[in-house]
Amino acid sequence: MNLSDQLSLTARENLAKTAYVFNGEETNYQTLEGSVTKFASSLQELGYQKGDHIALVVGNTPHFIIGMYGALRLGLTVIPVNPIYTADEIAYILNNGDVKGVITLDVLMEKFEKMDKMFPNIEHYIVGETTPDYDVNQSSLSERSFSFTKLVHGGSLELERPMLHDDETAVILYTSGTTGKPKGAMLTHKNLYSNAKDVAEYLEIGANDRVIAALPMFHVFCLTVALNAPLVSGATVLVVPKFSPEAVFQITKDFNATVFSGVPTMYNYLLQYPNEDEKDFSSIRLCISGGASMPVALLEKFEERFDVRVSEGYGLSEASPVTAFNPLDRPRKAGSIGTNIVNVENKVVDENGNELPPGEVGELIVRGPNVMKGYYKMPEETEASIKDGWLYTGDMARIDEEGYFYIVDRKKDLILVGGYNVYPREVEEVLYSHGQISEVAVIGVPDPNLGEAVVAFVVSTDESVTEEELLELSKEKLAKYKVPSEIRFLDELPKNTTGKILRRSLKEQLATQ
Structure with missing residues (x-):
């Protein structure tokens, strides 16, 4: 059994039962099941086949539910992506994840238009409409853009489903790694x-x-x-x-x-x-x-x-x-x-x-x-x-x-900001990219609202470097929750006899102030 087959079984037993509610509107299991099958068939018409990778860059909307279950029904591998990620972060995932198509929303298309050249392998953008007047033909990517709604409505209920095996990859979740680059966890059906x-x-x-x-x-x-x-x-x-x-x-x-x-x-x-x-x-x-x-x-x-x-x-x-x-x-x-x-x-x-x-x-x-x-x-x-x-x-x-x-x-050095994982190395590499920074150490400090906040300690080779420009660099390269709340300048970072930076000393330094 898998999620797609289970949804079909649940729908047969609960046709009129409400599956989900969005903006006050109720959608029953029969309608959801039909939308999933028709979306899968439209993906098939576009040339998608079992094993292809498709990214899901949407928030909490029906597009996520129908998009994910529809892709799974066709045997595709789904890669969910945080919509607030920066261009660099999204590009890494789409390229590393060998993504063929992107399911997204009209409000995010301007972002994709600007960074389309960063991922040349994307063949299609499937755009979920959140506003009634949006037209995919107005996009600079119109030749590769398709209306999510039209694909659902125009799809067929006569879908020949591929056989899904338990050990085949259903979803790849990118999770931050200690190397500074996200790792794609392959989750099977x-x-x-x-x-x-x-x-x-x-x-x-x-x-x-x-x-x-x-x-x-x-x-x-x-x-x-x-x-x-x-x-x-x-x-x-x-x-x-x-x-x-x-x-x-x-x-x-x-x-x-x-x-x-x-x-x-x-x-x-x-x-x-x-x-x-x-x-x-x-x-x-x-x-x-x-x-x-x-x-x-x-x-x-x-x-x-x-x-x-x-x-x-x-x-x-x-x-x-x-x-x-x-x-x-x-x-x-x-x-x-x-x-x-x-x-x-x-x-x-x-x-x-x-x-x-x-x-x-x-x-x-x-x-x-x-x-x-x-x-x-x-x-x-x-x-x-x-x-x-x-x-x-x-x-x-x-x-x-x-x-x-x-x-x-927790995992060594892991910072949890509002439930999101932030690994210091990823933030440190962005600050190092400034060119005038010789040493960086990022730590988490207690925050009454978010659990923890990100604080960076830096050693600069140029006294004219300011906190403001480093924060701007961080905002350009990192998702909002990864951006340091504060950047402190030091003459040198505390280290042990082997040259390893002592993060605990930095935390103690903050605690005593």
Whole structure:
């Protein structure tokens, strides 16, 4: 079984049931199933065939749902991309990912027009209309541009589906790597389907649930927990185009939402929302937190204010993503990521791969049908990450006597800004590209709103270099959440006897100021 076939099965059993809600408009499973098949057939007419790669550069709209499931139905490999990425970031993914076509939105076409020459292999732009007066023929890329709506409406329901095998790549998720360049985690049909099904079972998501999708759909957390798991279960997805406390409370009230998932920053914003009259979460039975460790004080305040359970979990792109969650059949433990979900094993090991007893800290490794097949075109990185079937997460953790896991420290030097991963090396390389910078060290510092903020320490060979010009360079080359909130100039960076920069000393320096 795979996501595409499961959607067809769910649709046959729930034709009139609402599959998703967008901007107040409900779309049932029968309509969604038809749109997916017709979009797949139109892609086939354009020359796409099993194994081709197609990028999905859209936000939280029906275009994402129909686009992804339609591409999967035809056996294509889908590469979701953050729409706010810069030209350089998008170009790297499209070129490295051997992308043939791009599904995007009309509001993003001006960006693609400007940077089209950066990826010469793109054959088609499939443009989702968000405004009624948009015309793909007005684009400078009109010869290669096609209307998403017309492809759906003009497609055929008579599609000869290719055979999809469990171990074939369905999605490639690009995740930041310590080398400074993103790595493409290849997730198979089995990876995605098994994790969606197992998460739905573990969190008891059923046909009567209405799940809020306020996290970005291109992010694996939302993709599995708030999109695939509900659709596998015949539930309803409540699509929030862009997160805001007001939007979440409104859609909860209008459609009696039952499940909300978010990163800790979102919970903080919901808790701090000033309009008390609109803060109604009474229909919500379960809140799911992930993406970053949730402060225990915030968790407890949220549960007390809204009288709802908040269950933390753990996952990573390479595991589709979920490996652990606080179980619903017993009390949740604040500060814990929970226990193994169905069919997935977590284990804490020492440097030699030996399992450690409860209480001792080691690296968290995971095994299960959800673990990726490897990194795209990166065999050495794959071999270093997957050993004897176990995925080495790089996160330090411990387990207690009852089988609950606790993340003790994050991946070395990883910075989490609002739930997004920022690796220092990527930011450092951009600052180094200035030409007048001899040393750079980027660290994360606590931030009350985003969890962490990015701070850069630099040593310049030219005293005229300013913080403003380095920030402008960062904004040009990096997504907004990766841009340093502050850049500090030093005469030299602290180092140990081998010349390695001591990031801890820099953090201590900030803490004492």
